[in-house]
Amino acid sequence: MAEYLTTQGYEVFGLVRGQRNPRVRQLRQLLGDVRLIRGDLLDQGSLISAVERVQPDEVYNLAAISYVPMSWAQAELTGEVTGLGVLRVLEAIRVCSGISASRSPGRGQIRFYQASSSEMFGMVRESPQTEQTPFHPRSPYGVAKAYGHFLTQNYRESYGMFAVSGILFNHESPRRGAEFVTRKISLGVAKIKLGYERQLRLGNLSARRDWGFAGDYVCAMALMLGQDEPVDYVIGTGVTHSVEDLLDHAFKVADLDWRDHVVTDAAFIRPAEVDKLCADPSAARDKIGWEPKMTFEELVGMMVEADLELLSSGGDRVADPVGEPGGHPGEHELANRAAQERPVGDPRHRTAADKRRDAGDQERGQQ
Numbered sequence: 001m002a003e004y005l006t007t008q009g010y011e012v013f014g015l016v017r018g019q020r021n022p023r024v025r026q027l028r029q030l031l032g033d034v035r036l037i038r039g040d041l042l043d044q045g046s047l048i049s050a051v052e053r054v055q056p057d058e059v060y061n062l063a064a065i066s067y068v069p070m071s072w073a074q075a076e077l078t079g080e081v082t083g084l085g086v087l088r089v090l091e092a093i094r095v096c097s098g099i100s101a102s103r104s105p106g107r108g109q110i111r112f113y114q115a116s117s118s119e120m121f122g123m124v125r126e127s128p129q130t131e132q133t134p135f136h137p138r139s140p141y142g143v144a145k146a147y148g149h150f151l152t153q154n155y156r157e158s159y160g161m162f163a164v165s166g167i168l169f170n171h172e173s174p175r176r177g178a179e180f181v182t183r184k185i186s187l188g189v190a191k192i193k194l195g196y197e198r199q200l201r202l203g204n205l206s207a208r209r210d211w212g213f214a215g216d217y218v219c220a221m222a223l224m225l226g227q228d229e230p231v232d233y234v235i236g237t238g239v240t241h242s243v244e245d246l247l248d249h250a251f252k253v254a255d256l257d258w259r260d261h262v263v264t265d266a267a268f269i270r271p272a273e274v275d276k277l278c279a280d281p282s283a284a285r286d287k288i289g290w291e292p293k294m295t296f297e298e299l300v301g302m303m304v305e306a307d308l309e310l311l312s313s314g315g316d317r318v319a320d321p322v323g324e325p326g327g328h329p330g331e332h333e334l335a336n337r338a339a340q341e342r343p344v345g346d347p348r349h350r351t352a353a354d355k356r357r358d359a360g361d362q363e364r365g366q367q
């Protein structure tokens with residue numbers, strides 16, 4: 001997002017939380033032009049100071065605990081950051097702009113964008129999902145996003161603020177964190193192809209998602225803030241694929257067959273799953289002229305190629321170039337817990353190739 005806004009001539013400020021945040025160095029390498037200021041979604045005062053200091057024309061709230069399984073492990077924190085964090089940003093804008101129930105914003109008001117999520121649709125009432133589809137979130141993350149969504153709408157209606165939500169479906173790129181399934185698979189393919197690993201352990205392979213390219217989606221966010229009226233839009237491709245489809249494409253890019261390497265592991269099955277999501281982005285196309293450019297196949301190809309290149313060139317940060325090495329602690333904690341609970345020799349650890357090898361061993365043993 002910051003990269004796109006910089007190319008559009010914006011002066012971009014990024015909020016950084018904590019002391020010695022390990023992402024700062026990586027951010028500076030990637031986006032030298034972005035000016036970093038301190039602030040935390042858990043701290044109202046810091047947000048007011050940040051808005052006062054920067055005096056922004058536009059505020060994009062993309063911050064969240066965004067890894068869905070983490071939201072069960074730390075449900076309260078997810079509510080605080082992903083849900084109440086939206087309230088704190090809106091309040092900072094409202095207070096700094098001097099808006100109250102009796103005083104509406106004037107011209108040149110700060111425009112606010114909230115990153116709402118297709119996870120709010122959860123157990124879907126209809127397919128594809130539009131701006132009118134009711135929400136039925138299936139995780140603490142989805143519930144927190146629904147709170148932020150309705151609050152953004154409420155500040156628009158209560159105070160006349162230019163506040164909009166983009167209901168974005170899964171958006172991916174080679175910069176995606178290694179805990180999310182697209183990147184986990186592209187990295188997995190690269191590691192297997194280059195001989196670092198033989199297996200890739202995944203959860204529910206039949207889940208279906210509407211996966212698009214993040215680079216296309218950032219244009220939609222900026223477009224939404226550039227309109228005369230604040231309106232919420234669904235942003236997605238309108239095409240859905242299963243995790244199995246994703247595996248098919250990703251492994252084919254490296255001339256591999258996923259059935260030889262993928263193990264289903266109960267550690268990655270969620271307490272409540274969102275089975276299928278598919279966007280109807282026709283309102284965004286008709287009203288603001290937004291359309292995705294990159295296809296699913298191109299996206300998967302790009303991600304696998306990027307990870308093959310990263311690992312072949314000795315990239316030591318194999319997990320996440322803009323995140324924490326080793327992926328998300330939440331995922332590893334869940335995986336480790338399940339692995340500890342599982343007996344040694346559990347068949348869920350075995351790939352199709354392992355089973356074929358075992359069958360061969362058995363046959364040889366019997367001869």
Ligand code: F7E
Binds near residue numbers: 065117179205207243
């Ligand atoms: O899972 C299944 C998993 O973690 C996609 C976030 O950006 O998009 C993202 O949420 C699907 C799920 O993304 C593994 O069960 C199978 O059905 O990549 P994901 P997500 O949960 O859809 C929405 C729009 C957001 O707002 C979120 O912030 O893939 N799956 N096996 C797996 N998923 C993961 N992570 N790891 C697996 O091993």
